[in-house]
Amino acid sequence: MxxxxxxxxxxxxxxxxxxxxxxxxxxxxxxxxxxxxxxxxxxxxxxxxxxxxxxxxxxxxxxxxxxxxxxxxxxxxxxxxxxxxxxxxxxxxxxxxxxxxxxxxxxxxxxxxxxxxxxxxxxxxxxxxxxxxxxxxxxxxxxxxxxxxxxxxxxxxxxxxxxxxxxxxxxxxxxxxxxxxxxxxxxxxxxxxxxxxxxxxxxxxxxxxxxxxxxxxxxxxxxxxxxxxxxxxxxxxxxxxxxxxxxxxxxxxxxxxxxxxxxxxxxxxxxxxxxxxxxxxxxxxxxFKSFSIVRNKTMWGKWNPVKPDKIKKNVRKIVISTVYFGGIGGSERRLKAIIESLPEHEFYIFAPYSVRDGFFPTTRNYHLNIPLDKSVLYDLYIYFAGMTPRYLGHRYCFNRKIAIINGTEKFSAEQLFDYAVLSGKNGAQCLNGNVKTLFAIPEVRGVHPKRLKKIDNLPQNFLLTVFNPYGPVKGKEVLEKVAPYSNFPIVWCYNDMTRSRHLKGDYKALGPIDNVIQLRNISQAELFYLYKRASAYVSFSIQEGFGWAVADAFAYDLPIISRNTGIVTFFDKQKGVAIYNSQKKLMSCLAQERFEKPSYDKSCMTRYGCRELINRLLLNKPINNFQRAPL
The missing domain is CATH 3.90.550.10 (Spore Coat Polysaccharide Biosynthesis Protein SpsA; Chain A)
Known part of the structure; x- marks a missing residue:
């Protein structure tokens, strides 16, 4: 029954x-x-x-x-x-x-x-x-x-x-x-x-x-x-x-x-x-209208077979330890850039937090939090030193191990790795010199949105700055002091949607700042519309490990006002980059009445490209160029 x-x-x-x-x-x-x-x-x-x-x-x-x-x-x-x-x-x-x-x-x-x-x-x-x-x-x-x-x-x-x-x-x-x-x-x-x-x-x-x-x-x-x-x-x-x-x-x-x-x-x-x-x-x-038993024609289940592509013999296995997979932040963006710039290789990602938003990889050449095989020799281990994720270098076999250093905090575990990778020569002060130091710039353009979204009611001329106020090093206090002296209003963009478990910004205490337009949690399409419209980019950071926002401004050929930190150390005194080392010098830069749009020499982006460095490490090719800090 x-x-x-x-x-x-x-x-x-x-x-x-x-x-x-x-x-x-x-x-x-x-x-x-x-x-x-x-x-x-x-x-x-x-x-x-x-x-x-x-x-x-x-x-x-x-x-x-x-x-x-x-x-x-x-x-x-x-x-x-x-x-x-x-x-x-x-x-x-x-x-x-x-x-x-x-x-x-x-x-x-x-x-x-x-x-x-x-x-x-x-x-x-x-x-x-x-x-x-x-x-x-x-x-x-x-x-x-x-x-x-x-x-x-x-x-x-x-x-x-x-x-x-x-x-x-x-x-x-x-x-x-x-x-x-x-x-x-x-x-x-x-x-x-x-x-x-x-x-x-x-x-x-x-x-x-x-x-x-x-x-x-x-x-x-x-x-x-x-x-x-x-x-x-x-x-x-x-x-x-x-x-x-x-x-x-x-x-x-x-x-x-x-x-x-x-x-x-x-x-x-x-x-x-x-x-x-x-x-x-x-x-x-x-x-509700169909009550026959036999359905379909005699060719039911017919299909046109497609032979799967042969798996390439030179596919390398790369293991990465990080904290966040997806989300909004420099570490998350770097991870996305690495995975997407090397689609021919296979990544094994270990991250306790996965956020299907923001900088989430669109390629499918990765495995997330699956057990590794202790009998396999993996080609490369990459450790994202920011926020100290779990270290796996002692549990599995790796041909080479590298640590990507954030460049703003002291790193005391460098002896566990073959190389420490920095994205600015100022980051060397975070190391003790126990391992070889490499310099590399992650892929910048590859993670830019394909379409932009217009933001209405913007001033005709404005300066742009992008940072999350996680601490004094990001320069919020500097912004509050110098903004009133800027000739153009400053548009400040920040985001508090992710990473709240580790980085606590004082967002609730943010009040109005004279001559500053605050834009909170805007989309990437809206953010890069601002890069397209801005008269210049200003970095208020006291120290940067890399500086994604400055890198984006460099990619968009925006005039840049910044300290000599992070990616700026690769620019080699290019026209259009104004370096300041004091509040007085910064106020002088902000008081300009006109900014000429430069045309940057971007050869450093490829010469120190992170994709090229990883490929050379995988293939055991010379990496001498990456061992010399930019002048």
Missing amino acids: LSSTFANVIFDGATTRQEYLKHKFTTTGIIRLFATRHLRQLKDFIRLTSAIGGAVEDITVVVPIKDRYDFRLINAFASIRNQTYPQHLVKLKLVDYGSAKSFEPLYVSLCSQHDAEYIRVVPNSVWSKSHACNIGIKKANTKYVLTADGDCIFEKTYIEKAIAALKKNPFQVVVCKLNELAKGDVNGVVDLKNNYKKLFARSKEVYPMACGIQLTLTFFYHWARGFDERYMVYGKEDKDMLKRFLMMGLRFCDLSAKISLLHQGHKRYEGYRALFPRYYKRNTDYY
Whole structure:
């Protein structure tokens, strides 16, 4: 019998259930239908379900995916390979349904690690979970099929107990409840052997049945021609498949008392929120009108195979320790610049805080917080010294280790590294001279927004300054003293959206400052509109390790007023850069009535480029040029 709970899940109302009863086949009826009309299928059916004759009890697990690669997918794969069921009988397939090209090497690597088949598809339509599942189901030549999800973690006995139930009665579809893990309960790759019970204890039961995640005979999927491919994006395709199984005469076998399933929490319909409302309504209307068992044409599950690119042999493995991955700040921007400027290499990032905002890498050549292999020699270890992240240099094997120094604070752990990397020669005072010092400038232009956003009501002429008032070194007190003497108003931009755990700025105490226009938490598109419009850029920092804001002004050919610190030490007295070393000199610079727009020689940006330095370290090439401080 179909339980009332499951009936409510599948049929969403009495009217639909009545329609189901009109079209329902009994188990006897379906066998009679096979025997009279589908003799060849009947033979296959007998072969597959025979309890004798040595039928192989193998299973195909189908995981559809699109544009998603993180710890959730890795945990899902690990849970399948952690099953107590004999692994040689478990065939795992990842169906990549039109993901961006940058995901391909990540999926290939994941499938290689978990003995899975990678199927890359370039569809002619939007995301279709039905078609993606059907591609894997159509290729399945095993006795059973389990349709899975890239966000779900299976209990280790899931497959073993499900197949045991089907051996007793093959005319069943095995289902179970779905328990939800809240966002934040899982933040990285999990040791499932030791921590599954802890995760289950945190979870909450949210669905009486995990629609779309079911295990049954492959034959039943093939006879019904899989999921209905008229369903697009998400919505009802999973319930429709279960409804058709019931109409075939199959029973639901609820094993929730014996097995469990965890869903790793995330935003609903992640990546498809704009498409979902339109397609969900369309799918719902179609669902309530469709009651046939066999759907799709005979070419269901058809796909045009795309051979994945060969993994380049010169891909290097780079490990980075930092505190923030994404967010607003100089360290976050430098990390994004390094990852995006070296798309041909593979990065392993360790950061306790991940912020999907601000300077978040757009390339997919990285892994976040996944365990490293102690038997592997990694090519390079990069330690972001700011805010002292966890040091990994003693736990794993690295060919070379470098520390990127912020240049404003004393660094006492340099003996742990082969090189210390600075972005201004004034930063050398933070070191004891125990290691070789290298000088490098991160990629600046690569992280500029492609489009600018206009800000209204700006003065015709203004000076620009960009800094967060984390401490006296940033120069807020200097700004307050000298701003009234500036010939042009000063537009001051700052941001307090991220990094609040470590850097406490006195934002609440900020009051109006004479001759200063304060802009708080504006977007990057708005910020760089100001760079385009400003008459000059002013840095009030007493000391800088690098100075991203000055670097941006240099890239935009803005006149610059600054101390000789950070990136300014690379400029070599260029016309357009006014250096001050006292408050009196600064006030004189601000009193100018006109600023001539310079045309800078930017060769230093490439000569000391961080990308070039890292590549030379990876390839063991000479780095003499980076060991000499700029004059």
